[in-house]
Amino acid sequence: MEEGSSSVVLKCVGIGMIGLMMMMMMIVNWVWLKPKKMEKFLRKEGFNGNSYRLLLGDFKDLAMAIKEANSKAINFSDDIPPRLLPFLHLILTTYGKKNFLWLGPTPMVNIMGSEEIKSVLNKMSDFPKRRENPLVRILLNGLLGATDHQQWAKHRKIANPAFHLQKLKLVLPAMYESCNQMIEEWKMMMNAKNSCELELDVWPYFNNLSGDVISKTAFGSNIQEGKVIFQLQNEQTQFTSKAMNSFYIPGWRFVPTKMNRRMKEIDNEMQVVLRGIIHKREKAMKAGEAANNDDLLGQETTSALLNWTIVLLSRFPHWQEKARGEINQVFGSNKPDYDGLNRLKVVSMILYEVLRLYPPVPAMARVVRKETKLGNLNLPANSHVIIPIAFIHQDPEMWGDDAKEFKPERFSEGVVKATKGQTIYLPFGGGPRICIGQHFALLEAKMALSLILQNFSFQLSPSYAHAPTFVLTVQPQFGTHIVLHKL
Numbered sequence: 001m002e003e004g005s006s007s008v009v010l011k012c013v014g015i016g017m018i019g020l021m022m023m024m025m026m027i028v029n030w031v032w033l034k035p036k037k038m039e040k041f042l043r044k045e046g047f048n049g050n051s052y053r054l055l056l057g058d059f060k061d062l063a064m065a066i067k068e069a070n071s072k073a074i075n076f077s078d079d080i081p082p083r084l085l086p087f088l089h090l091i092l093t094t095y096g097k098k099n100f101l102w103l104g105p106t107p108m109v110n111i112m113g114s115e116e117i118k119s120v121l122n123k124m125s126d127f128p129k130r131r132e133n134p135l136v137r138i139l140l141n142g143l144l145g146a147t148d149h150q151q152w153a154k155h156r157k158i159a160n161p162a163f164h165l166q167k168l169k170l171v172l173p174a175m176y177e178s179c180n181q182m183i184e185e186w187k188m189m190m191n192a193k194n195s196c197e198l199e200l201d202v203w204p205y206f207n208n209l210s211g212d213v214i215s216k217t218a219f220g221s222n223i224q225e226g227k228v229i230f231q232l233q234n235e236q237t238q239f240t241s242k243a244m245n246s247f248y249i250p251g252w253r254f255v256p257t258k259m260n261r262r263m264k265e266i267d268n269e270m271q272v273v274l275r276g277i278i279h280k281r282e283k284a285m286k287a288g289e290a291a292n293n294d295d296l297l298g299q300e301t302t303s304a305l306l307n308w309t310i311v312l313l314s315r316f317p318h319w320q321e322k323a324r325g326e327i328n329q330v331f332g333s334n335k336p337d338y339d340g341l342n343r344l345k346v347v348s349m350i351l352y353e354v355l356r357l358y359p360p361v362p363a364m365a366r367v368v369r370k371e372t373k374l375g376n377l378n379l380p381a382n383s384h385v386i387i388p389i390a391f392i393h394q395d396p397e398m399w400g401d402d403a404k405e406f407k408p409e410r411f412s413e414g415v416v417k418a419t420k421g422q423t424i425y426l427p428f429g430g431g432p433r434i435c436i437g438q439h440f441a442l443l444e445a446k447m448a449l450s451l452i453l454q455n456f457s458f459q460l461s462p463s464y465a466h467a468p469t470f471v472l473t474v475q476p477q478f479g480t481h482i483v484l485h486k487l
Contacts, residue, residue, distance in 0.1 A: 057102025121431030
């Protein structure tokens with residue numbers, strides 16, 4: 001009996017040891033053997049980058065570069081991409097365009113050629129979106145642009161009708177109402193000071209404006225609940241930005257840190273509010289009330305676009321006057337309408353150029369699902385590719401010697417002519433997964449800009465500090481302080 005028990009114990013110990021050894025081999029393969037094999041593969045293909053460092057890769061240097069870049073403002077004459085993506089700038093400067101960097105044990109291969117970018121964005125099954133760490137997914141979960149291929153196809157099919165141009169006409173009154181409320185608030189602030197001049201930080205106003213517009217168009221009569229959603233989302237964004245710039249240890253989300261607990265609380269609060277809104281909307285639709293646009297995308301993009309447009313029109317007042325002249329010619333003192341907004345050629349040129357210099361997202365990444373030939377490049381399976389949009393948008397080889405200058409006239413004949421048909425203009429991404437809300441964002445920006453220019457001229461405040469930073473989108477680190485002058 002005792003011999004039988006001992007035999008069972010020995011077998012269990014043996015199985016446990018084998019399991020432990022297999023687990024150890026898997027860990028060693030993950031943190032060392034596999035990365036070194038991919039590094040050898042990439043160097044053989046002519047790519048250059050730092051040697052792989054155990055587990056962390058380039059994370060420590062990346063975090064230090066971001067901290068250093070965010071420690072001070074820059075001059076207008078300084079390049080913008082190095083502040084948005086400082087470590088990638090260092091890698092590009094050190095190794096050239098054909099480079100890679102390490103996010104933990106995963107190599108990120110830099111892709112800047114037009115044809116290669118086009119292939120990556122169009123071949124969604126070969127280059128799926130990368131799976132973010134679980135803390136980041138708390139915010140991204142459910143967003144149309146962040147879902148996997150099968151979910152994306154299903155959600156996109158449902159959402160597409162809401163973004164048809166004819167449907168956008170229906171949301172214009174809500175856009176006007178929200179924008180006009182902001183304008184009237186600024187006028188009231190001037191009246192309270194008995195002045196025709198007002199200094200303020202416009203960034204929080206633009207952030208609130210975008211949330212207000214989407215609350216009205218997406219949530220219908222549930223506007224207050226919509227505002228709660230965006231307030232929670234803004235708080236979650238700050239935590240998510242920290243998570244994106246730190247190395248994730250598997251299982252870390254279960255550790256009850258202060259940040260993890262608050263992120264979970266916010267996620268639960270958002271789910272409760274959304275379920276309540278959905279329940280109310282279902283009842284309203286059964287009662288015959290028309291459904292509104294249900295998509296939550298676009299708040300960050302539109303507020304960032306408006307912000308940097310105001311900054312650049314402050315710095316280049318002759319373009320501010322050109323835009324105002326066109327708006328006055330089309331609308332006079334009347335309320336902007338859909339057809340008129342679509343006739344604003346100068347304003348469109350300005351917005352396209354702002355999106356080139358300050359793309360909402362400065363880089364995007366995809367997974368290389370299997371060993372793949374991309375043009376003349378061979379890429380190893382399970383590596384990632386990174387498309388550095390901010391650098392591509394200001395590359396003199398692609399845009400000419402004036403690539404870093406604000407020149408809206410480059411878009412006088414449209415985007416295709418400006419890019420010469422190349423895939424080098426990516427403010428809303430590209431391929432089948434191009435941002436579904438791009439027309440919504442541009443329409444809202446035109447409405448807001450038209451009303452602002454009809455009522456005010458503006459310039460940068462002496463207290464303004466130029467500090468674009470990447471927090472899910474390109475935002476002003478220290479706000480955007482301007483001086484408004486009532487017309």
